[in-house]
Amino acid sequence: FGFRHPHPVREFCVQYQESDFDFIQRLTAEEGIFYYFEFSAGKNTVVYADDVGSLPKGASLPYNPNVAAQAQELSITTFTRSAQVRPAMVQLKDYTFKNPNWAAAFSEQSGELQNQRPDYEHFDFPGRFKDAQHGQDFTRYRL
Structure with missing residues (x-):
């Protein structure tokens, strides 16, 4: 767990007519908690966090809009604003x-x-x- 903020203990909590996954999703959303996966050789880990500062630093990716060109490295080819x-x-x-x-x-x-x-x-x-x-x-x- 990569928590940076305190989360109060609940007096009680009920799971009713929802899958285990939906139950965990609901509780984490209510508490402002998100999760991501870390993959390593032979081991996959779910990491729960409540602050984006807990996320690992990612690699830089160049933007290359020319999809016809053969890129020698990974790059972003499309960018959409919403x-x-x-x-x-x-x-x-x-x-x-x-x-x-x-x-x-x-x-x-x-x-x-x-x-x-x-x-x-x-x-x-x-x-x-x-x-x-x-x-x-x-x-x-x-x-």
Whole structure:
């Protein structure tokens, strides 16, 4: 594991009508965790991480758009730019019967709108968190 951030222990967790893979995917996505594979002679390893700084440094690849030419080395031949709409803000709200007076509302504003609408908000209730640490983390990961 290549974790750089703390991840609080869950009080309980339920897997229902989902495969083992989907269950792990859901939990890691909620915690902002991703995975990649490391391949070596006779051994393949899954590495879980929560920060891109944990990724190994990759080799440089030159860009060669001339696909007809025989390249002597590996190169990138096609480059496609894409964009997608993302929320400018995420707000999660929840309720717990153990502490009904707790506000249980967290929001996170994006600092990188890249010419998108600043009023596009994602709101979710219940936010599926039981304490402030989970609420802050889940909100940040959703953004």
